[in-house]
Amino acid sequence: MDTSNEKKLEQLGSFEISDQMLTLAQDNQRQNVFLNAGRGNPNWINKKARLAFNRLIKFGLQESERTIAEGDLIGYTELQDISTHFTEFLSPETNEIDHFLLQMLKYTDQLGIDSNDFVKELADGVLGNNYPVPSRVLKNSEIILNHYLESVLYNGTSLTNQTDIFPTEGGTAAIVYIFNSLRENKLIRPGDRIAINTPIFTPYLQIPELSDYELVEVDLQSTEENHWELLPSEIEKLTDPDLKAFFIVNPSNPGSRALDASALAEIKKVVQTNPDLMIITDDVYGTFVENFQTIYAVVPHNTLLVYSFSKLFGATGWRVGLIAAHKENVFDRLIQTLPSEDQKLLTQRYQLVVKEPEKMAFIDRLVADSRSIGLYHTSGLSTPQQIMEVLFALTHLLAGETDPYIDTSRKIINERYKNLHDALQLAADESCDNSKYYSLINIYELAERRYGRAFREYLASHFEYIDFLVRLAEKNGVVLIDGVGFGTAAGQVRVSEANLPTKDYKLIGREILEVLKEYHAAFEKLNSSTK
Known part of the structure; x- marks a missing residue:
């Protein structure tokens, strides 16, 4: 692939770039086994x-x-x-x-x-013989899902009886619904500033920039040097009262780090200073960290919790996720303080479906908005999907004090993480806050470790940053994901430790080093020709 095509490729999102790599990798020049470590769906199921x-x-x-x-x-x-x-x-x-x-x-x-x-x-x-009734969530299903969330995400905090749940078509639908309803309810407007903990799952960066929203993104940046932790100096930015909302994936994607107790404590302090801050936390990877605690457990009145069953239970095709909100929350409170003209418009919007629209909770507005109001009476996640969520939840709730299924999933991820890092001869991050679901590999840093600073500079200056991924796919049959679309610096690539056989992660490491070796051979040839 020539430079001009690589530049065009860099304009795409990370997942779209990965899709382009698939064809190259499947018909790779060395006829190697095709290894797609790009997607995050696990290769195990419940x-x-x-x-x-x-x-x-x-x-x-x-x-x-x-x-x-x-x-x-x-x-x-x-x-x-x-x-x-x-x-x-x-x-x-x-x-x-x-x-x-x-x-x-x-x-x-x-x-x-x-x-x-x-x-x-x-x-x-x-x-599936009836419409979902109630539309938001089946009555008994909500009770069970609440107990599940408290068991796996709250780490001792009791919120079961204070939380409303809206099951959704996976975490992806939850993200779309939240952005849409925040806008429809005048809680975010074009030009508003929102904070995002980067690097982050690409839609959280892409959606705010769309003409539908036109939001101004403020980075709360985690770095490789700090093992992708969110430091207090970054959290301090949230005290700015002009920031409307804070979006975070916890544990992070692609950094895989969960917020530790000190970071959670800092966020609690921030909310005391900035009580109108809206927080959206996406905790799909929380079960891969022992003793994980969600932001929702610390500042529940300010937080919407997004969760998906897809990763732990091997159910990406089922599209089963949810949104959870405290019965008393900042979203409802801020709606009540909107200017009278906005209040009038919202009354007109929701009076089609409820008798007292001014009393309609934000989470129920999410449900109505998800079906463009007019189809509120047929809204809600399909009942087979809701029951599958309940069954996944009950497999854990009935497991007792320790859940062998969760323990096994963590063990699988850990072994694959170790295989990859051993093959690359990189130090592993053994922090208890590292979910290890993904690894971010800095290709430029790896190049310097193996061949020196001059080679790193050659690699960065002579090739588009996407060139490494193209060569890895085209010649060696390995597909990884570009990290730039997640908000990383150029040269970072994401490896999913979820979706390939455990033994293949040693092979991925070796193939990465093989491509670097070829670049280095070209570097030495260039140097020898100029002497």
Whole structure:
């Protein structure tokens, strides 16, 4: 690929560049095995929840036949005695999944959930035979999802009874819905300043720059020198009252660092100084850090929590995520303080769907806005997706004090991280706050370590920064992701430790070094010809 094409390529987003690399890598010159370490979807899945889902489908179909049974046309489920029918359907002594389903009933009974209500919600949910009612979240599902979030993200803080949840089509939909409703409710306006902890998942940088928003981004920058930690000097920027919102992925993507206790304490101080600050935290990787604590647990009144089940449970294709908000929050409060003209416009917007629009909570406005108001009555995440979220959550909640599934997922990630760093002969970051889900590799720094400063300068000055990724794909069959689109300096590349067999991470390390070796050979040849 020539320089002009590489410059055009650099104009694309990081994931779009990665897509361009796929064709090159699959037909690579050395006919190496194709290794795509670009995407973050894991190559493991949760078995138990999926088997339970299938058993619930069979039960739901059997239960529907009680009302109508005309060949392939069957009827509807009924509430009365449905939990009794369910326990009669199960064979917990001989079927491990049936035992799990029975334990679910016992667990939810302890939460005060009516067994008939719960089983009917499960049966109708997996069958998808009704609209989601309530639109925002199924009644019993919200209770269980709240307990799950508290178990994996809050680290001892109790917020179960104070949190409203809106299940969404993955974390990606949650991001889109939040930006849209912040704008629709006049909480952000063109020209407003928002803070973003960089490097960060690319949409958080791209969406604010769109003509829909035209926001001014203020970087709270984490650096390689500080192992991608968010330092107090950066957090201090949030005290600026002109900053409307703060967006963060925690643990970070691609830096993989979670905020430690001191950083969380600094954010708590900031909110005391700047009580109108809106915080959006995306915690999809939180379960990969032991004793993780979300910002939402520290400053819940100022924070929207985004979470996705996709990474831990191997469910990127399911599109299952959520938004959580405290029942008393800064978003609702700020809406109440908007100028009267804005209040009038919002009343007109939401009076189509509620009798008292001025009392409509921001999280319910998210639901209505997600379907352009007019389709509010048919809004909400599909019921099969909601039930899958519940089943994923229950596999953890029923695991006891320690969850072998989560422990195993962390072990896999750790081993792959070690294999990559050993192959590259790079020191590993063994901090307990490092999720290790991704690694950022500084190609220029690696070049200097192996061949000296002069070679690093040659590499940076003679080639477009994207050239390394092109060569790695075109010649060696390895696809990584450019870090610049995430907000890193040129030369940083992201490696996902999630989506390839563990043994392949040693191979990726060797292929990276092989490409550097070829650059270095060209460097030496150039030097020898000029002597």
